[in-house]
Amino acid sequence: MRISIEMTDSERPVIAILGAGAVGLSLAGKLAGAARVYVLCRPAHADAIRERGLLMAGIWGDRTVEGIACIAGPEDLPPSVDYIFITAKGTGTAAICEQFAGVMREATVVSLQNGIGNEEVISRYAGSVIGGTVTTNFSVEGPAQVRVKSESGPMMLGVWSGGDAAAGLDRLIGIVRAAGIPVERSPDIRAGKWAKSLLNITVNPLCALFSVPVGATADDRLRGVIAHLVHETFAVMAAEGVRVPWATPEAYLAHLFGVQIPDFAAVYPSMYYDIKMGRKTEIDLLNGYVAALGERHGIPTPYNRCIADLIRFRESAGPAHPTDEALS
Numbered sequence: 001m002r003i004s005i006e007m008t009d010s011e012r013p014v015i016a017i018l019g020a021g022a023v024g025l026s027l028a029g030k031l032a033g034a035a036r037v038y039v040l041c042r043p044a045h046a047d048a049i050r051e052r053g054l055l056m057a058g059i060w061g062d063r064t065v066e067g068i069a070c071i072a073g074p075e076d077l078p079p080s081v082d083y084i085f086i087t088a089k090g091t092g093t094a095a096i097c098e099q100f101a102g103v104m105r106e107a108t109v110v111s112l113q114n115g116i117g118n119e120e121v122i123s124r125y126a127g128s129v130i131g132g133t134v135t136t137n138f139s140v141e142g143p144a145q146v147r148v149k150s151e152s153g154p155m156m157l158g159v160w161s162g163g164d165a166a167a168g169l170d171r172l173i174g175i176v177r178a179a180g181i182p183v184e185r186s187p188d189i190r191a192g193k194w195a196k197s198l199l200n201i202t203v204n205p206l207c208a209l210f211s212v213p214v215g216a217t218a219d220d221r222l223r224g225v226i227a228h229l230v231h232e233t234f235a236v237m238a239a240e241g242v243r244v245p246w247a248t249p250e251a252y253l254a255h256l257f258g259v260q261i262p263d264f265a266a267v268y269p270s271m272y273y274d275i276k277m278g279r280k281t282e283i284d285l286l287n288g289y290v291a292a293l294g295e296r297h298g299i300p301t302p303y304n305r306c307i308a309d310l311i312r313f314r315e316s317a318g319p320a321h322p323t324d325e326a327l328s
């Protein structure tokens with residue numbers, strides 16, 4: 001299927017997507033059906049988008065999307081932007097906020113990033129902040145070429161901070177839904193970020209350390225480690241007053257092994273690609289975050305601390321495989 005987007009339609013909302021990787025490019029491909037989309041792209045993706053459009057494959061549809069505008073900085077954006085999505089890794093949030101600080105002051109900024117702490121950083125720059133989670137697997141297959149492989153729930157969006165966030169959220173949910181992305185309103189997005197992080201705290205580092213897909217973490221020899229990671233995280237969440245949809249660690253473990261791991265069995269999580277490409281991971285926003293909070297509350301978190309240290313060591317050892325720097 002070939003989709004052309006009419007870019008002269010001034011009625012369409014204007015959306016900027018900052019970070020054109022697996023999530024950002026896939027989001028751009030879908031949102032282009034309902035909005036004027038501007039994407040902050042590295043040159044390899046920008047050149048390919050200008051030359052032949054964005055190639056999408058997988059469960060969000062097979063298509064070539066034209067009409068996406070690639071930008072190199074805030075100066076390339078139109079004067080008024082309705083929403084800014086941040087889809088860079090958490091390691092790049094502060095730098096992107098600095099670069100786009102002028103535009104963010106007036107905009108509603110949405111984070112779809114994994115881990116805890118991004119919205120706090122964004123709130124220091126943005127007029128309004130919407131927190132988000134996306135429990136879907138995306139990967140970059142080549143320049144401006146993405147595949148959406150599996151999904152285990154809708155995108156969740158909820159008010160984080162700022163006076164205009166509530167009104168902006170209703171409109172945004174309408175736009176995302178019109179674009180064909182499953183999305184729901186989160187009544188408590190702070191808890192929602194923790195709920196999503198449970199999956200990333202358990203499977204992401206193990207898959208990254210051992211170069212295995214998500215399904216491999218159901219191995220009997222890893223289940224005990226995962227159970228400790230979950231118990232520690234629940235203790236820290238309780239101390240923080242965070243209430244996730246599962247009342248006990250056991251209830252979440254049943255969901256993890258019964259639903260989420262089977263849903264993502266064949267795919268590799270984002271941290272696996274970071275290690276493969278020799279990039280810094282989001283471990284400080286996941287297991288490292290749990291360990292740091294545990295220390296503050298006097299809660300022992302030896303499993304999360306150990307996993308965080310193993311990942312930090314693995315990061316310092318460089319790429320796992322030859323890397324295509326142009327796409328990183």
Ligand SMILES: NC(=O)c1ccc[n+]([C@@H]2O[C@H](COP(=O)([O-])OP(=O)(O)OC[C@H]3O[C@@H](n4cnc5c(N)ncnc54)[C@H](O)[C@@H]3O)[C@@H](O)[C@H]2O)c1
Nearest residue numbers: 019020021022023087088089090092113114137138270328
């Ligand atoms: N990949 C997934 O399946 C998945 C699913 C759910 C959530 N997430 C989360 O979404 C976020 C994005 O993940 P991803 O897998 O798309 O990462 P990614 O590394 O594929 O993409 C991020 C992109 O942002 C770009 N970028 C970062 N800073 C930039 C800057 N200052 N200027 C220009 N470009 C910049 C990088 O070059 C990279 O291409 C992460 O927080 C991740 O944990 C990923």
Ligand SMILES: CC(C)(CO)[C@@H](O)C(=O)[O-]
Nearest residue numbers: 135136137138268269270
């Ligand atoms: C859902 C998930 C584990 C699957 O890719 C994703 O959050 C990721 O890759 O980090």
